Amino acid sequence: MAALQQYRGYLRRVCQRRPALDAQEPLEDRRLAPTTGSLRIPCRTKTLRPVCARHGADPGRGSRLARFVKIQIVTPSPRGSRGGNRVTALRWASQWRSLGHKPRVREKIDGESCDVLVALHARKSSAAITASRRDAPSRPIILVLTGTDIYEDLGSSKEVLRSLDLADRIVVLQDAALDELPKALRAKTAVIWQSARAPKGNVQLDKQHFAVLVIAHLRPIKDPLLAARAARRLPASSTVRVQLVGRAMDPDLGDEARQEEACNPRFVWLGPKRYAETQALLQASRVLVLSSYNEGGPAVISEAVAAGVPILSTRMPASLALLGEAYTGFFECGDEAALAALMERSETEPEFLASLHEQTISRRELVSPETERMSLRRLLAHRKP
Numbered sequence: 001m002a003a004l005q006q007y008r009g010y011l012r013r014v015c016q017r018r019p020a021l022d023a024q025e026p027l028e029d030r031r032l033a034p035t036t037g038s039l040r041i042p043c044r045t046k047t048l049r050p051v052c053a054r055h056g057a058d059p060g061r062g063s064r065l066a067r068f069v070k071i072q073i074v075t076p077s078p079r080g081s082r083g084g085n086r087v088t089a090l091r092w093a094s095q096w097r098s099l100g101h102k103p104r105v106r107e108k109i110d111g112e113s114c115d116v117l118v119a120l121h122a123r124k125s126s127a128a129i130t131a132s133r134r135d136a137p138s139r140p141i142i143l144v145l146t147g148t149d150i151y152e153d154l155g156s157s158k159e160v161l162r163s164l165d166l167a168d169r170i171v172v173l174q175d176a177a178l179d180e181l182p183k184a185l186r187a188k189t190a191v192i193w194q195s196a197r198a199p200k201g202n203v204q205l206d207k208q209h210f211a212v213l214v215i216a217h218l219r220p221i222k223d224p225l226l227a228a229r230a231a232r233r234l235p236a237s238s239t240v241r242v243q244l245v246g247r248a249m250d251p252d253l254g255d256e257a258r259q260e261e262a263c264n265p266r267f268v269w270l271g272p273k274r275y276a277e278t279q280a281l282l283q284a285s286r287v288l289v290l291s292s293y294n295e296g297g298p299a300v301i302s303e304a305v306a307a308g309v310p311i312l313s314t315r316m317p318a319s320l321a322l323l324g325e326a327y328t329g330f331f332e333c334g335d336e337a338a339l340a341a342l343m344e345r346s347e348t349e350p351e352f353l354a355s356l357h358e359q360t361i362s363r364r365e366l367v368s369p370e371t372e373r374m375s376l377r378r379l380l381a382h383r384k385p
Contacts, residue, residue: 069380071096071103072114076124078107083217084299085120085146088173088194092118095373101380116380118142119163122149126159133166142379143167147221147296147318150180169379173297176317190379193322194299195372196306198364203283209241210347213285213309215278215300216292217246218253223314225253226291226339228260228267233340240266240343242289245281247272282307286353287346292316293333302367310356312342323363329356 073093077086086105093103104110109117109128117132119125122145129141143163150172153160164170164181170189172178178186205211212231216222227242234240244267248254257269273281282288288304290313301322304311313319315330323329331338345352365371 067100069096069101069116070114071101071116071118072110072112073103073105073118073120074108074125074128075105075120076107077120087299088144089120091195091372092376095369095376096380098373099377114139116140116142118144119167120144121146122160122163123153123157126163129163129166140168141166142169142171144171144173145177145296147294150177150296151294154180171379174318174321176321177296179317190375192372192375192379193366194297194302195367195369196299196302197369198306198308199279199283203280205284205286206241208239210239211285212240212242212287212289212343213281214242214244214289214291215246215282215303216244216290217272218248218257219250220253221293221295222246223291223293223334225256225260226334226336227289227343228257228264230336230340230343231266232264233336234266234344238266238344238347240347242267243281243285244269245271245273245278279303279307282309285309287312287343287356289339289343290314290319291333291339294318298322305360305363305367308357308361310346310353310360312339312346312356322366323359327359328352329359 071093073089075085075089077083077089079086089105093105096103103118104112104114109131117128117139119129119132119141122129122143125143129143132139132141143166149160164185168188170181170185171192172181172189173192173194175191178189178191181189212227214224214227216224218224224244224246228244231238231240231242244257248257260267261269270281282303287310288300290298290300290311292298292314294316295318298318301311301313301319310329311319311323312329312331313323313327314333316333319327319330329342331342346356347353
């Protein structure tokens with residue numbers, strides 16, 4: 001609890017010192033003009049084109065040429081990490097590769113030539129963005145904003161503001177994030193939802209327990225033990241079993257998780273798991289709990305939607321944007337009692353659980369890989385997704 005209280009205090013201080021960004025003087029930079037034109041990303045031929053003819057340009061102008069774009073994706077998450085930034089970078093690389101382009105994922109600018117830089121995390125990738133603009137002034141920069149960028153650093157970090165200024169194109173992962181940006185930047189911002197594939201095969205549900213899954217690395221902003229504490233409030237007849245998948249990025253929260261597991265028979269901390277193992281756990285669960293105070297664009301929602309697993313989520317902007325304001329599985333941040341009530345309804349009221357399931361799967365088209373691939377193709381052409 002100490003780590004959570006410290007984080008709440010930190011959020012209050014950030015909100016108090018955060019300036020009114022829209023009230024600031026506009027940045028004197030031509031890149032802030034509305035993006036009605038193209039990014040002018042060169043394909044690997046002798047002509048400069050916004051995107052390969054093979055992948056969306058006029059089929060009457062060289063559609064038979066095998067053109068491609070060399071893309072360098074920079075993410076602060078190291079190789080082997082299961083963090084959200086790394087997962088997004090690798091998935092986008094796969095999508096662009098399927099379109100015939102040549103992406104590579106690195107932690108920093110590697111010096112090898114590329115036609116466009118895609119940087120995840122405005123603050124942590126600030127050095128890469130600055131170096132790219134200095135060393136290759138005409139090379140387009142696409143900046144992907146994270147939850148930390150949007151909801152914590154936007155009003156207080158000079159690195160974030162500089163990255164936003166230098167970027168030719170900005171990407172956010174859900175619609176509500178647009179409201180956080182200065183109006184001058186929205187014209188060059190695109191929304192691309194995180195995609196997920198429907199899992200293959202059937203997994204046997206746990207018949208002894210009502211399985212509740214939390215997928216979150218242990219950080220204060222995730223409030224990862226809320227579901228475990230809420231489970232304590234359930235009646236003795238409940239068979240709810242909360243499983244937490246994630247690494248202890250905060251040592252204090254790791255200690256709290258071990259203490260909670262020792263005294264709470266309804267809670268198990270499984271630690272970090274590989275993607276396939278996590279997906280199997282998700283398929284075998286009756287509901288997924290997302291208890292974060294804020295996130296930029298939680299991929300776990302897309303995963304649950306694709307798997308058809310109902311979601312119980314905090315009423316944070318990202319979840320409201322991804323699930324819709326009318327979704328009936330919301331609760332307020334940090335509200336153990338409200339989450340416990342939703343968990344009990346999910347377990348004891350089949351109609352309520354079925355309703356959550358229907359609302360969840362209704363969002364599948366929005367998180368499909370095909371939808372994301374089309375958005376990424378248009379992103380290179382600088383067209384509105």
